[in-house]
């Protein structure tokens with residue numbers, strides 16, 4: 001068992017540490033060895049901070065020896081490279097930030113460290129979190145641990161793959177339009193995106209500020225609750241972070257869900273959905289009904305507009321957020337340029353990948369004089385309609401159940417030349433993002449030997465209810481009969 | 491035949507606010523004497539992932555200014571991103587306010603040669619300042635630009651006027667009065683030479699009788715009120731000449747060249763920026779509660795116009811009052827002197843002229859006025875009673891500044907005013923005897939001779955003679971000699 005410590009969940013490892021079955025240093029070594037042996041094939045990490053992790057682990061062991069404890073004390077966790085880490089290179093998987101070492105930690109990282117977590121390194125992602133397949137990393141693609149020829153999803157593909165390949169116990173990601181839930185579904189882990197404002201965005205490198213939210217990728221629901229408890233809360237450095245009270249997510253997790261009303265919207269089960277994915281989602285809803293939940297049909301009529309709405313708002317915000325990368329102060333520099341305009345043009349031309357440039361151009365266009373009302377303003381109005389669809393639905397139901405992805409993971413390269421087809425893989429995750437709602441993805445079956453997910457969506461700040469429903473499903477479902485991961489066969 | 495023209499001027503005034511920290515981060519805003527790039531942090535450097543936090547003090551200062559300019563303070567305001575690419579802008583966008591500013595629809599009355607013009611205030615909004623670029627020649631002879639980020643993110647307020655100004659004199663009066671107001675309410679040092687107050691002008695000239703069109707010329711780079719006036723006068727002449735020649739006025743931005751005394755085109759309409767404003771997603775809309783506005787209104791000092799009107803009503807001369815209210819501490823001091831019993835007219839005039847002279851002679855100018863207002867009131871009372879002459883009052887004041895002693899102590903020590911007839915008569919006779927030329931001048935009808943002779947008496951008595959008694963005595967003596 002000791003040689004497979006890396007397979008543990010956060011809560012099981014925490015128990016082991018508490019019992020003295022192993023130390024954090026042993027656990028961390030086990031994970032570093034696992035990374036060493038499999039990450040060459042997966043590509044989940046951009047940076048592994050082995051020395052720092054072992055130091056943190058030794059420190060955690062010392063604290064535990066002096067009688068201290070905590071839900072994350074000594075537990076190794078991976079961080080998506082979109083999160084600023086003091087003293088550790090943070091690139092957003094972009095060339096333009098190559099070599100950038102922030103002097104500050106993101107608030108989420110500060111909180112993890114304060115809770116005693118061990119940080120293993122920075123995970124790969126689509127450049128600036130723009131993408132759904134992790135093929136848009138400027139450094140290397142990530143491969144799906146279940147089938148190394150498939151994509152892991154994106155943009156938190158490195159985090160999802162690291163969890164699925166047991167290269168960390170859990171990971172932080174970020175979700176702007178589905179970037180936690182979609183890769184979680186494709187890699188068969190639990191992905192939670194809390195309410196917009198639940199976790200501070202300070203230090204999270206911005207893609208689309210009104211949508212970005214830090215999320216967690218874990219091996220089970222209990223771990224998601226543990227992590228959320230450590231991360232949630234107001235931060236004076238983020239004016240959009242909420243001052244809502246923080247429930248005891250882990251403590252309330254196993255409550256009975258009898259009477260829980262589950263809404264099912266036909267808009268999520270229409271064309272484009274692989275019928276086998278739809279079947280496993282319906283099976284999951286039936287499982288929840290077997291433990292006292294009820295199901296009713298609801299309507300979310302503006303769902304079909306989520307995709308165009310998102311692809312106006314997110315690129316618009318991105319066009320401003322990414323303007324600062326001009327080579328003047330950090331990241332790429334260009335000593336050959338002869339004047340400042342040339343320098344900036346060359347750095348941005350060289351430093352950004354094609355998907356990032358595409359979105360900067362879409363956003364710049366949408367905000368331009370003469371087009372602003374037709375695109376940005378109209379998109380904001382539709383966003384309000386999408387939000388009010390949910391508000392209406394939540395008068396009658398407690399959570400909404402839907403698929404996360406229309407189909408299981410696709411082949412690497414399959415959609416690389418067709419951005420719109422790529423964008424459509426987010427079609428089921430975009431509405432909840434636009435509405436700022438808490439939502440999660442939990443594995444609910446396999447199609448063609450690849451995992452697919454059940455998405456649950458709750459009203460603002462009802463993460464506890466969301467986690468309880470997911471936990472009830474997980475408990476009732478039991479372990480899924482799963483094929484062997486490709487990464488474990490060689 | 492010459493056509494008559496009218497000039498339409500609107501002013502955009504940028505004001506650096508006097509706050510403890512910068513607009514969106516915790517860096518100290520007072521970087522005036524700091525070394526370059528020492529008042530910086532990840533937020534004002536525009537590093538990845540950092541977020542702005544609104545400075546409440548800057549919002550309060552802006553609302554204060556809006557209230558002093560008779561603006562409405564809407565209940566909701568928001569910040570927007572103004573996108574443009576320039577190396578002095580750390581994020582390549584500036585956080586500013588576009589369509590929901592903090593203050594709207596105000597007005598400001600400006601006096602020129604006794605005539606009052608009401609200038610509409612379109613809006614007052616809040617934004618962040620940019621870094622400072624210095625262009626230098628590097629050691630290898632190549633041109634280089636240095637960036638000092640200390641100013642980046644400093645709170646900057648913009649006051650936009652309606653195009654209600656018609657002459658350079660009105661524009662200058664607007665600027666000067668606005669500067670005094672900003673200092674009065676304590677929101678800014680408003681020093682133009684430090685860049686704490688920057689005025690840009692929009693100006694266009696139209697044939698009289700024709701409707702005013704949209705085209706306007708923006709003039710920048712005026713670093714004093716004098717250059718504001720000169721730049722506008724130049725533009726009026728330039729635009730009028732174009733009109734005379736039948737040429738249109740082109741929409742453009744022009745820079746004032748102080749040494750050449752001309753404006754030069756910097757940017758024409760086809761190169762105008764598209765700023766792509768959109769709501770700042772990192773900052774929730776600002777809810778300005780009525781309680782907050784009411785509290786700020788209640789805490790606002792009485793404004794210069796109100797104080798001036800009161801003083802004039804109480805008999806103070808207009809010109810002296812206008813001068814006094816440029817200076818809030820001196821005005822407050824004068825009001826305290828009046829409160830202590832002095833008459834408004836006497837206090838204002840004496841303080842603007844005599845007292846300010848003595849005050850300015852002090853070496854430690856930054857310190858508060860060291861003399862209690864009641865002491866000045868008692869000195870003025872002694873002067874009004876005739877116990878102290880005007881000359882002697884000035885000397886007493888100097889001694890009060892120098893020694894900190896009270897007016898009455900000093901006057902007592904100097905001895906009482908000499909008004910004894912015998913004593914004064916003897917001195918008057920002596921002076922007449924010693925100054926035959928003055929006596930002759932008197933006889934020739936030169937009135938100033940009396941003043942001269944009185945001055946001699948005052949010199950001998952060290953200012954202690956009662957002036958009206960001396961004047962009467964000298965006249966009687968001279969007339970008796972004829």
Ligand SMILES: [Zn+2]
Nearest residue numbers: 515517531534
């Ligand atoms: Zn700062």
